[in-house]
Amino acid sequence: MNRQVNAISGRLSLRPPQRLSLEILDRIMEIAPPGKEAVLGAQLAAIQSEFPTVADFERDFPSLCFALATGVGKTRLMGAFISYLHLAHGIDNFFVLAPNLTIYNKLIADFTPNTPKYVFKGIAEFATDAPAIVTGDNYEGTAVTLFDALLRCKINIFNISKINSEVRGGKSPRIKRLSEYIGQSYFDYLAGLPDLVLLMDESHRYRASAGVRAINELKPILGLELTATPFVETSRGAIPFKNVIYDYPLGKAMSDGFVKEPAVVTRKNFSPAGMSPQEIERLKLEDGVRLHESVKVELETYARESGKSIVKPFLLVIARDTTHAGQLMQLIRSDAFFEGRYRDKVIQVDSSRTGREEEEMIERLLQVEATSEPTEIVIHVNMLKEGWDVTNLYTIVPLRAANARILIEQSIGRGLRLPYGKRTGVMAVDRLNIIAHDKFQEIIDEANRPDSAIRLQGVVLDEAALGQKTVTVVSQTNLATKLGVKPQQATGSTTLAGQGQAQAFPKPEEQHVAKIAWDVIRKLENQPQLIPDIHSLKKPEIQAAIIKTVEEQRQPAQLELEGMTEKPDIAAVVAKTVELFTEQTINIPRILVTPKGEVKSGFKPFTLSLETLKYPAVSDELWIQHLRTHQTEVLALNRGGIEEVRPEDYVVSGLVDFDDISYDDHADLLYNLAAQTVRHFQTYLSKEETRKVLRCYQRDIARFIHVQMQDHYWEDAAGYEVIVSKGYTELKESAYTCSAAEPPMDYHVSPVDKSNMAKYLFNGFTRCLYPVQKFDSEAERRLALILDRDSLKWFKPAKGQFQLFYRHGADHLEYQPDFVAETADTIFMLEPKARNQMEDEIVLVKKEAAVQWCANASNHALSSGGKPWRYILIPHDEISTNITLDALAKRFGL
The missing domain is CATH 3.40.1350 (Trna Endonuclease; Chain: A, domain 1)
Structure with missing residues (x-):
């Protein structure tokens, strides 16, 4: 495998489906190298020989679709594709298409250095020589710089919506009009490039549009499509793409833990008998808010326990139409709804607006992810669309009539992204809740159908439990409370334990000095040679140093400067603060054990225990059916169509995905274990059946072997050195979720x-x-x-x-x-x-x-x-x- 694939996968921390997508692209570049002179039919035949799911490119150039579920990371994969093609194959020119203004702006931000989600973070070559970003807004002014021979990599980011509207209006797209800077249209300039690669984000949104047909004339050497829904909706139903080379559906993303776990929620012993539709709607909305309040507390508690930033969740209400949305808005803002607590925390996104107005509204909605933004309820007529990369949607209340399948598909699509990038193991943090009292069993039955790609949890709410308001109780040390220290990021759900304790320093100016002294003492924990433990703080020379630092950092109050108040006795406050610190702390050092010299590790040879490893033969018919229906197990079977040379290679390939296994160091052992595994399967399967089983269950077989390898791990070092990096450590605050009433x-x-x-x-x-x-x-x-x-x-x-x-x-x-x-x-x-x-x-x-x-x-x-x-x-x-x-x-x- 190309070493650049390994390097880029490691630097960008690619998830397994992203890495496999990159491996597939690497293989495509080997068997069907793109280029202006390449023969389209020959390229398709070469790709079909290893990737039979690609029936047709569906374009005038080689175009391949990577269908990755929402939340897995398509934008990062685009960054990996560009990095690989540029570094491994010298391709310098890329054209990225966005389906709307929101995604267009998001892509520009994600491809711009020093932004939070910069897609090339970790690529050293781009750190010193970042790609030039040309957009649909600035290409005319920056086109002259494109001829700079020193620019290695150029990425064009354009919004297809603009091109679509101009084509539909009979006008030639601006990109095709003559540019005075370059003597030709920018479109012609791009079409003339020998190495232009086209990347299409959310390609299902504009696949059959006039704008994309116009883009065909760019004649790129390769097209890479990314979408979570590889089909086009028509009046005759959904028409699947014919060029899907890798499909990683939502069900697989859920089982692998890359997205939230969706759950349909009802009330214990709920019966709609005797209830009007309006009463059911009101109950669902109120229960959704109660669950939202519980989730908000659980999120804060988890954040405080783990030292992570607090996530503010929001609740999405799906209304029937704009009139209904307005009625819901009026209800939520009234005093009759939770005592008016959400009056200023609700926004209505008016779906009757289109075009630029709609895009501006979506931009406003994106702000709900910020903890400083007060919105906790969003009313919307349509579901969130692509580009709404919010990670803090936790509760959905669908109040629009729809069948179970539509409710599932619409409800889970936009709320699955995880706020911390991975599952935490805390159910409330990892779960997306869909309130569906009247559709509960219908949705569960639909999700459990054999052809369903997902499985939904069922959550039953107890009325008594719903009525109990919960809060996050922060328990900081008695010392911190006595010094008047407050926890960071206090929210409306935060309760501070022990607030009734007497303050050690009743005067405000003394409290100010004590807090500065507290901060100085906390920083001194990093000097174990000078201060090996908390009792060393009482040494006269250490206290003198603390006093000096406090005096340097303290800003005297205005009244003190005017002589109207006395200057506090800094030495006395520091001495008392040190005394309190030593009394109210247990001396816990920070200890690091590091090896001396070179460390060697590995696994000793051993005989596998394979008696319980009994997979049945995989039939050809089942194989074909899986590829068509995209059931979860197909992904392991298909693996993107990569065919290993030897059956043992499937086992070895699965094992080297584990972080503690190096192929270079363990190749002999890995192939020994793989040979044992192949021989085991061949005791009851034919060679061809063995190959199919190894291909289908590759990951599970590798996991089975890896567990046994741990019993034979060894590590050898010349010795170990114990390093005390801190003489003492500040006692961390704790956080608990509790009933507000108890x-x-x-x-x-x-x-x-x-x-x-x-x-x-x-x-x-x-x-x-x-x-x-x-x-x-x-x-x-x-x-x-x-x-x-x-x-x-x-x-x-x-x-x-x-x-x-x-x-x-x-x-x-x-x-x-x-x-x-x-x-x-x-x-x-x-x-x-x-x-x-x-x-x-x-x-x-x-x-x-x-x-x-x-x-x-x-x-x-x-x-x-x-x-x-x-x-x-x-x-x-x-x-x-x-x-x-x-x-x-x-x-x-x-």
Whole structure:
């Protein structure tokens, strides 16, 4: 395979379907090289020999369609195509077509350096010599620069809508008119280029238009089409494209986790009997808003827990017509609808407008993704169209009559993009909700049809649960609260725990100094040689340095400058802040373990266990049927039509996709394992049947083998060096989703519903470093009672507090211990576990990583007079309040 494919895939972090698309293009360039002199029929025959799904180019030049589901990343793939063609084949001229103004403007932004979604980010050659971007707005003024021999790569971005309108009006497109700059029309200039490649975004939108027929005259050497819907809607139904070379449908994108998981939502025990259509509509709308409010809280909680930016979701209401949309707008703005809370948070997109007015309205709607923009409800008559690349659509309320198939197709199309680019594992963050009380079963049945490309979840809302408003409770340390520090990005759903605590500094000017001192102390954690632990902050020379920095950063208040208020005693405030910091923090260093010298790793040869690997033969008829219907499993079978030379190559090709497997380092082992696999299948299948099975189930077979390889992984280094990068680390804030109506419980009292412990928030602690905590089990609550009695201070760490990782298979996963507690002579890391999990493989691997971390932390602490660390793994049934922490440490400490 061309090394540029590997390089570009890595630099642009291409997803598997994007990478496979690039591999297919690489193969096309080999078997059917494009060029002005190439024979169209011969090119089609060469491509059909390996990619039989391409029945016809459907154009006067070679044109191939890559059908990738919405949300997988078609724009990034365009950037990969251009990078590859330019770097690997020296092609310098590209023409990108957009179907409307919104996508046209988005493409210009995405191809412009230093923008958030720059498609060439990571391509070193373009970092120093970025492609020239010529647009439908500036080509006349910039055309003279196109003859600059130093310009290596030129990308033309044009909006087909403009060309269409001029052709329909009988006028020649402006691009075809004579340019005084170049002595010919810009169109003729492009048509005369020997290496023009045409890229068509959302090509289904303008495939049969007069404008595209005019574009045929550009005579590009190659056309690359990208769309999520490879068919043209006509009065006779949908007509599929004949030039699809790779199809990655929505069902596959869902199963691979590249988009949100769509779910159809109804109410528990819902019955429309006796309800008017208006009452059903009102109920769906209100339940949609209730679910939206719940999702908003879950998104904020996840963002705070993971340290990511907060995503503001919005709800889309699909109205029947513009009159209906206006009525809904009036209702939502009234006091009768959720006490008027959404009066200023709703916008109506008037679908009666067309052309430029519609485009401007879409541009306004795109702003709903910004957290600073207040809109949370959007009323629209038509579904979101291409170019609305919003990632924060989470709830859809369709109030327009339609059958189940139309509801599915229209409802999921625009709301599937993930806000963080990948699934998080948190259902509320990963799910798109479609409110369909009256169509629930019909939609579920339609989605479960054998020919459906997707499977929908069913979500049933409980009326009692719907009525409970939830909030995000932010639990920052008692220290931060005493110093008057506020959490960042506070929203209307944010509640700060422990607000009733007394302030350490009642005077505003002292609070200001304390906050500056707090920031200085937090930054000093990065100097472990100077300050190995929090107690070093009390050294006179360190306090003097803090005082000096605070004085330099402090801006005196105007009243102080005028002599009307006293200057605060900065030294005294700093001393008290340091004292509070050491009292209200447990000393947690940041530890890095790095290998010395060259590190070698790999996998030892072994014999696979293949008894359970029994795939049935794949028939030719089933194969053909799959290619026609685009069912999920076809993608693995077809793999874009690439035929491997040897059956073993299917296994090896699947294995090298894993990040921890290098072909160069493991080729012999990989082919040994592949040969074992091929021989296994040939014990009950013919050679041809074996090849089809390997092709069809390539990814699953590779995953099956990769899991077994992990048991034979080895790593060799000359030694390891323990580096303490921080002498102490700031305690991170925690965030929880809780019912707004239920205040925190006293942790001394066991809740009635112990099976659902995680829903409760507890307070009432004496020695906890946070005002509230959550527990996953009754045993954890009892352990908290012990720690609050027997330790000096304790807490449950937030995600990311320790940066402690363990190896599981090929992955390095973060381990967050359940409790940390400090006594007079020791700091404990505690992990309560169910008795039947004590010997679980993951528990043991975590234990090994934690014990090693504690050993490294102890060595660092003892070198500066600190306290050693110990790890305690405790069975749940051994935790009772009459047991002391000292007894638990003696019995279960490691």
